Amino acid sequence: MIDRRLRVLQAVARHRTLTAAAEVCRLTPSAVSHQMQALARELGVVLLEPAGRGVRLTAAARTLLAHGEILTAQWERTRADLAAHRPGDVGGALRFCGFSTAAAAVVPQALERLRREHPALRLHLHETEPARAFDLLAAEDTDIVVVVATPDIPPASDAAFDQQVLFDEPLDVLVGPEHPAVGREDVALNEFAADPWICSQPGRAYHQLVMLACTSAGFAPDVAHHADEWDTGAALVARGFGVALVPRLAELPARHDTRRVPICAPPAPIRRVIAAVRAGSEAQPAVAAGLDALRRVCASRAELSGHVSAVDPSRA
Incomplete structure (x- = not known):
């Protein structure tokens, strides 16, 4: 209409x-x-x-x-x-867009809850970059996006979308087994300013994440290698070709001998994971059920692992 x-x-x-x-x-x-x-x-x-x-x-x-x-x-x-005039359980199609580990960390668990609690829903997940996810949302080709907040996505003030913060996740530095930072507990990100870095291709969300984190720590990383897959990046790190920034929830291939170094000294890098829907759609039964499932999954992860901190949307 x-x-x-x-x-x-x-x-x-x-x-x-x-x-x-x-x-x-x-x-x-x-x-x-x-x-x-x-x-x-x-x-x-x-x-x-x-x-x-x-x-x-x-x-x-x-x-x-x-x-x-x-x-x-x-x-x-x-x-x-x-929707209030349609009897029966919550049904129809509910389409999610997610980005990389942000999607892998919480969306499948939310889909599992939805399948159990609302069996009439038809569920779909499409993995894509954050900016593209918002294009699909605006075009009504998806209903809920779960992405990392980057400069490429619309600002939270954009009236076309309703954005809710799901959780803040720490970022660790991934190093080889012989790196001098292994085993230390008071590491600052700027101590890795002289290291070669491994990062994804420019223009991708992960590349933006690394650049912003390093800039906030006072240096521009010397990117020696570009790798879009965790497997490739971990293989390079394990063999001493550089260091990388990895989300705490990212599951890395066990066959590569790497070490995670938490950044304890400020500014400690984080990535913010958000859910977004079209403005006004949050009260639709399927969308409301999807958002509720996401929030419960994130709250459970924060409570059980301590690796992420759930954020109260009213204070984000």
């Missing part, structure tokens, strides 16, 4: 180019351009202006987007209210 062209305009606003918006919306750039021109003609205003290789939103476009976010959120709330 919401004009689909508003979704396209939202994608243009997030990505700043018609080409990127077209990829997200599964359209051609010419189709995106045509839709934006047609919408502008119907409304009698200019929506987009050229800006270098991209486009810039006009004041009219921003006004339209603000009203569009209200309309979209209200439609999501309407669907939640209509």
Whole structure:
């Protein structure tokens, strides 16, 4: 019931180019351009202006987007209210998007709870990078995303989404068995400033995580090798080719002889794991059940392991 062209305009606003918006919306750039021109003609205003290789939103476009976010959120709330008129157990499809170890750590356990407590639900998990997960959420191609907070995702103030903090997880430095930091208890991250580093490809969430952690500690890491898989990174670390930053919950291959070094001296690096849904959809029965399952799994992990700290969403 919401004009689909508003979704396209939202994608243009997030990505700043018609080409990127077209990829997200599964359209051609010419189709995106045509839709934006047609919408502008119907409304009698200019929506987009050229800006270098991209486009810039006009004041009219921003006004339209603000009203569009209200309309979209209200439609999501309407669907939640209509669900009360459908008898029976919580059912339908519930789609999750997750990122790497953030997804592996909690989403499968949440899915297990949902399968047991709401057998009528059809569950699906899609693993993808955090920024892409939000594109899928905005396009209504997924319902709940569980990702690491990075600079690439929308800010918590973005009215199109409702973001909730699930937990904060410490990051450890992974070193080889002969590294001088092995066995120490008062290590600071900046002590690894002279080490070669192993990190994922630029542009990926893990790369951003490492860069931010090291920058906060006062140095820029010398990235000697790029590895997107924990297996490859651990193999390089075990053989003395560098150090890496790993989440506390990440399960590393046992065949590689590595050691985890917790960072005790401030600033101790962490990664924040969040859940996000479309604004207004959190009261829909399936989405509400999914969020509740995630929160319970995270609370149980924090209580049992002490490796993560669950965060009260009202104080995050």
